[in-house]
Amino acid sequence: MKDHFNRTIDYMRISITDRCNLRCRYCMPDGCEKVPMDRILTYEEIERICRIAARLGIRKIKITGGEPFVRLGCTDLIRTLKSIDGIDSVTVTTNGQILSRYMDDLKDAGVDGINISLDTLDPQRYAYITGGGSLDRVLEAIRLAAESGIPTKVNSLIQKGFNEDEICRLASFAFQEGVLVRFIELMPIGIADPSQGISNELILQMLLEEWPDLGKDSRPHGNGPAVYYSRPHTAGGIGFISAIHNVFCSSCNRIRLTSQGQIKPCLSYDTGIDLKPYLKGTDEELEAALREAILSKPVGHCFEEKRFGSEEHRLMSQIGG
Numbered sequence: 001m002k003d004h005f006n007r008t009i010d011y012m013r014i015s016i017t018d019r020c021n022l023r024c025r026y027c028m029p030d031g032c033e034k035v036p037m038d039r040i041l042t043y044e045e046i047e048r049i050c051r052i053a054a055r056l057g058i059r060k061i062k063i064t065g066g067e068p069f070v071r072l073g074c075t076d077l078i079r080t081l082k083s084i085d086g087i088d089s090v091t092v093t094t095n096g097q098i099l100s101r102y103m104d105d106l107k108d109a110g111v112d113g114i115n116i117s118l119d120t121l122d123p124q125r126y127a128y129i130t131g132g133g134s135l136d137r138v139l140e141a142i143r144l145a146a147e148s149g150i151p152t153k154v155n156s157l158i159q160k161g162f163n164e165d166e167i168c169r170l171a172s173f174a175f176q177e178g179v180l181v182r183f184i185e186l187m188p189i190g191i192a193d194p195s196q197g198i199s200n201e202l203i204l205q206m207l208l209e210e211w212p213d214l215g216k217d218s219r220p221h222g223n224g225p226a227v228y229y230s231r232p233h234t235a236g237g238i239g240f241i242s243a244i245h246n247v248f249c250s251s252c253n254r255i256r257l258t259s260q261g262q263i264k265p266c267l268s269y270d271t272g273i274d275l276k277p278y279l280k281g282t283d284e285e286l287e288a289a290l291r292e293a294i295l296s297k298p299v300g301h302c303f304e305e306k307r308f309g310s311e312e313h314r315l316m317s318q319i320g321g
Contacts, residue, residue, distance in 0.1 A: 001056045001291070003297045005299055007250070007251065007297070008253055009056075009294050011060040011061075011223045011254040011255075012053055012060070012254065012257060013061075013254060013256045014062065014256075015065055015066065015259040016074065016077065017066040018034060018065070018259050019067065021067050021097055022067065022095050022130040023130065023132070024095075024117075025129055026129075026186070035259065040259050040260060041259060043077050043080070046257075047077070048283075048286070049257060049275060049286070049290070051084055055086070059086065059088045060088060060091075061087060062090075062091050062093060063093070064092075065093075068092055074102070075105040075108075075111075078090050078106065089223065091112050091115065092115070093114075093115040093116075093117070093155070094114065094115070095133065095138065096117065096137065096142065097133055097134065097141075098137075099144075099145065100140055103148055106148075106150065111150060112151070113151040113222065114153070115152075116141060116155070117154075117155045117156075118138055118139075118156060119158075119163055120135075121135070122163075125162070125163060129163075142177065142179060146177055146179050151221075153180040153182055154181045154182065156170050156181055157183075157184050160196050160197070161196070167203055167207070168206065168210050170183075171207055174238060175234050175235065177235075178236045180237050181236070183239070183240050185198075185199065200241075204240065207229075213231050213232055214238070216229055217229055223253075224253075225241060225252070226239040226241045255293060255294060260274075261275045261279070263290065263293040266297060269298065273293040273296070
């Protein structure tokens with residue numbers, strides 16, 4: 001359906017858990033409060049919401065967390081959502097630490113894509129930024145995902161003084177492994193400090209100096225706002241998600257469902273509609289609440305200025321990545 005600004009809203013990101021097996025410093029540091037399991041949506045509730053959302057024109061779903069694979073039954077949920085009439089695509093975002101054990105199940109479930117987070121190719125840096133994660137495990141997961149034939153993307157967050165010297169190395173990894181590496185600008189969510197981020201414009205300049213043959217790739221590679229580049233006769237490619245320096249709000253097509261049942265029309269605001277009460281009512285009441293949430297989507301985010309004093313303060317893990 002269309003929102004009040006004539007944007008087609010056809011994409012929903014769903015957090016199925018706030019829990020994670022890593023403690024990334026900019027996302028979910030040690031000591032953050034976990035949501036009790038009895039406040040987390042059941043898979044049956046998520047399926048019902050998705051069936052209603054499909055009536056309103058939601059066609060693409062992204063499963064996120066926390067880390068979605070720490071919740072048992074994640075691949076079964078993906079299989080179920082794939083069977084919903086009107087849903088064209090179900091993809092998943094993961095840190096890759098335990099992805100390898102689920103690759104066969106994901107392929108059998110028909111997952112349409114896998115996004116894997118990887119900010120560094122240095123083992124010590126990886127352990128530091130993730131709170132003890134294994135670089136070898138995530139690299140193995142990326143290799144297996146790419147070999148499976150499932151479209152695979154790698155999400156990289158560049159920060160000043162930490163991994164800015166690895167920009168070209170990460171790009172080389174994309175070309176060598178035949179995957180898409182996407183550079184995502186640091187957004188001021190939770191404890192993340194936007195002053196530590198690096199603009200994708202600067203990253204692109206650095207990559208063009210290294211690879212002058214890098215050119216715009218207009219082929220569709222996913223559901224979101226990324227802009228892609230590729231090299232002639234070379235596998236893999238580079239993507240940019242530039243929420244800060246190349247604002248894409250005018251074409252934003254997404255809403256978010258948190259693990260606790262809140263529909264967030266925009267990531268940057270703490271506003272939304274709690275669907276939990278409507279899950280006790282009729283499908284018509286639930287559909288009306290979803291419609292209201294879509295129609296309340298703001299014209300743009302408030303990352304650069306506090307427009308209404310309602311900016312989001314929760315951690316990204318509590319919202320859904």
